[in-house]
Amino acid sequence: MPATMTERVRAKTAGPRAATARPGLNGGWWKTLKLASGMFVVVLALMIWQMSIGRDPLLGAGSQIARTEPATVQRKLIVKRKVIIEQQPAIATQAPSAVAAPGSAYTGASGGSGGGTVVTQAPAAAPAPVYSSPAPAPAPAPVTRSS
Amino acid sequence: MNGFDVVVDPADHAWWLASRASGVVALALLTASVIIGLSLGGRFSQHIPKRLRPSLRAEPRLLSRAHEQTAVAALIAIGLHGVTLLGDGWLHPSLTDIAVPFTIDYRPVFTGLGIVGGYVALALGLSYYVRQRIGVARWKRVHRLVIAGWALSVLHTLGAGTDAAQGWLFWPVAASSGVVALLFIARMSEVGMRRRKPAAVNAGATYTGLTR
Numbered sequence: 172m173p174a175t176m177t178e179r180v181r182a183k184t185a186g187p188r189a190a191t192a193r194p195g196l197n198g199g200w201w202k203t204l205k206l207a208s209g210m211f212v213v214v215l216a217l218m219i220w221q222m223s224i225g226r227d228p229l230l231g232a233g234s235q236i237a238r239t240e241p242a243t244v245q246r247k248l249i250v251k252r253k254v255i256i257e258q259q260p261a262i263a264t265q266a267p268s269a270v271a272a273p274g275s276a277y278t279g280a281s282g283g284s285g286g287g288t289v290v291t292q293a294p295a296a297a298p299a300p301v302y303s304s305p306a307p308a309p310a311p312a313p314v315t316r317s318s
Numbered sequence: 319m320n321g322f323d324v325v326v327d328p329a330d331h332a333w334w335l336a337s338r339a340s341g342v343v344a345l346a347l348l349t350a351s352v353i354i355g356l357s358l359g360g361r362f363s364q365h366i367p368k369r370l371r372p373s374l375r376a377e378p379r380l381l382s383r384a385h386e387q388t389a390v391a392a393l394i395a396i397g398l399h400g401v402t403l404l405g406d407g408w409l410h411p412s413l414t415d416i417a418v419p420f421t422i423d424y425r426p427v428f429t430g431l432g433i434v435g436g437y438v439a440l441a442l443g444l445s446y447y448v449r450q451r452i453g454v455a456r457w458k459r460v461h462r463l464v465i466a467g468w469a470l471s472v473l474h475t476l477g478a479g480t481d482a483a484q485g486w487l488f489w490p491v492a493a494s495s496g497v498v499a500l501l502f503i504a505r506m507s508e509v510g511m512r513r514r515k516p517a518a519v520n521a522g523a524t525y526t527g528l529t530r
Contacts, residue, residue, distance in 0.1 A: 203387035207343055215339040219328040229480050230326050
């Protein structure tokens with residue numbers, strides 16, 4: 172605080188000179204450098220944020236694709252193995268009567284002493300097996316050649 | 319964990335991000351410098367609002383200082399843009415790739431245009447400091463070509479810039495390019511008018527001479 176008149180005058184005259192003094196980089200340069208640095212930080216932060224949320228223009232989509240599960244390859248396999256099991260009650264087949272029994276033996280002896288007829292009855296035939304599968308196709312007829 | 323979780327770590331791409339950010343800053347500063355420079359040369363100060371004029375009167379060289387400072391800051395940012403790219407692990411550019419135009423594999427035309435634009439801005443920008451040696455009138459003529467360096471930088475940004483399609487970059491670049499284009503047209507028309515005036519005076523003198 173200038174006390175005397177002389178000091179006041181000195182302060183007035185020294186003021187503008189002090190303001191125009193340029194020690195190295197003046198205020199304008201610092202302001203510009205600060206502005207540029209601030210802009211750099213803001214833009215860098217924006218880009219880091221973009222990248223961290225996966226919206227980087229170049230890496231965003233690529234990273235997501237890399238992160239997805241590996242693609243599955245479809246393979247078509249045709250399996251034609253089919254087993255059908257049907258439970259069917261077994262049909263008891265009765266053996267034919269003795270008249271036409273295939274196993275009956277007829278021994279007819281016209282000669283001999285006493286000459287009686289002996290009919291031997293074969294034991295009852297076993298029940299025919301039940302096949303679940305269709306019967307095999309009949310064999311083709313034999314080829315005959317006429318000579 | 320679903321299939322779209324982000325796994326990109328920005329720290330892995332620090333050099334690349336720094337290069338991109340410094341490129342954006344370089345273009346912004348260069349554009350600001352060009353706009354101020356075009357405003358300085360013409361009579362645009364007459365159109366400055368009255369409330370801003372006292373501050374300009376108090377600091378008559380305010381705009382020219384701002385022009386110089388933004389230009390130098392832009393050149394520093396351009397240098398940073400190239401140097402930080404050297405550290406990028408994906409692109410792996412060599413010193414030749416970033417210093418010699420059209421030699422890099424990545425978008426060589428637009429990257430090359432950017433390198434040429436950088437050199438133009440560097441040479442014509444720094445020519446300010448040797449203007450006394452080369453002659454002020456000659457320097458002024460040459461310095462006007464710095465707008466070509468700016469145009470190449472814009473082409474480089476839009477053609478090779480990773481963020482060119484992003485709205486936060488594209489629209490400011492488009493808007494500022496429009497401003498530069500308008501100022502440039504206005505400036506050129508002003509220069510053309512100045513050239514026509516002496517020609518008209520000469521023509522008048524010749525005519526007067528003939529009638530005598």
